[in-house]
Amino acid sequence: MPDVAVIGASMTKFGQRDAWIRELLAEAGQECLDDAGVDPDEIEHLYVSNMASGEFEGQTGVPNALAHDLAAIPAYTQRIDQTSSSGGAGIYAAWQSVASGTSEMTLLIGGEKMTHRTTSESTDVIASLTHPVEYKQGVTLPSFAGLTARLYLDQFDAPRESLAKVAVKNHANGVRNPHAQFRKEIDVETAMEAPMIADPLRLYDFCPITDGSAALLFCPAEMARSYADEYAVISGIGGATDTHVVHERVDPTTMGGVVDSGRRAYEMAGKDPDDIDVAELHDMFTILEFLQMEGLDFASKGEAWKEIEAGTTTIDGEFPINTSGGLKSKGHPLGASGVAQGYEIYKQVIGDAGPRQVDADVGLACNVGGFGNCVTTVIIEGRR
Helix, strand or coil: CCCEEEEEEEECCCECCCCCHHHHHHHHHHHHHHHHCCCHHHCCEEEEECCCHHHHHCCCCHHHHHHHHCCCCCCEEEEECECECHHHHHHHHHHHHHHCCCCCCEEEEEEECCCCCCHHHHHHHHHCCCCHHHHHCCCCHHHHHHHHHHHHHHHHCCCHHHHHHHHHHHHHHHCCCCCCCCCCCCCHHHHHHCCEEECCEEHHHECCECEEEEEEEEEEHHHHCCCCCCEEEEEEEEEEECCCCHHHCCCCCCCHHHHHHHHHHHHHHCCCHHHCCEEEECCCEHHHHHHHHHHCCCCCCCCHHHHHHHCCCCCCCCCCECCCCHHHHHCECHHHHHHHHHHHHHHHHCCCCHHHCCCCCEEEEEEEECCCCEEEEEEEEEEC
């Protein structure tokens, strides 16, 4: 299989947007094409990562309409839905389309329009990804997060403040990101005194409801220099699923999908965790940053909180995590989040992340669906 390169990337402003889903997707798509200097009629495959345009907007048939909006006809189009990991699944699909030789130019755009619905309506749409029995009983992802956080804190004698420090770190990073929904710093005291949502997790332990989109452009690496002096290569990628019913897992503090997808990505790239310079993790809840750090072997089991306490994962630390601000500060437009993670890693490894730039040649992004039900992990390396 040919090496697959990323030659262009874009991300819209995340937050409350007046635009609808097609407008958001077209905005990111056009900016991505402009970034790479590629004409729309060069696009052979057009993928749209989106979880719930039908449920949120009553809008279906989005990919083929988008091909019209971008003047990308007659590109093959497909919608990628893998719940909140739709963006990561889209990266996987776009990589496959180029690696297989069926497309020499594939545009991936992820997006979601959510803020026009009430919090309870949005929560209900998201909760529909849980097992039907759990859904019938009113179980939501925040409740899973609270139960798992309590188990983690008790089992590993971790201080509650360590979770607050994840939120503090990611908010501080978000201040440096002009696309982030929340560009304000918070302190530990503010996070610890915020309203309780799902004990022991409080308001600042959760990501917001968000509108936004992001895009990546893929081609064979042998063609990349024709378009860009600096580009990135997908050196490793892996996807995996875990049990649909969370309580069937042997250890709820171990996310099997993260472990398996990460192992596959490392093996394909020929990399170890120590080779990764920067990571974007799916911090829909602060506890997920701990679980992914451990599942990807960035920290020993039960010791991710110690790395937070030591400052290892800050933007100036030994191993920066969520330089973008993460879902926590940047926002979480479901279908866009995994693509936006890829955008951040791409920018970091080509040295174009502006005030968020860290010393990075190799980066990793982990996009989680549900409560670890489905996961995609991708390793991206810069070529300058």
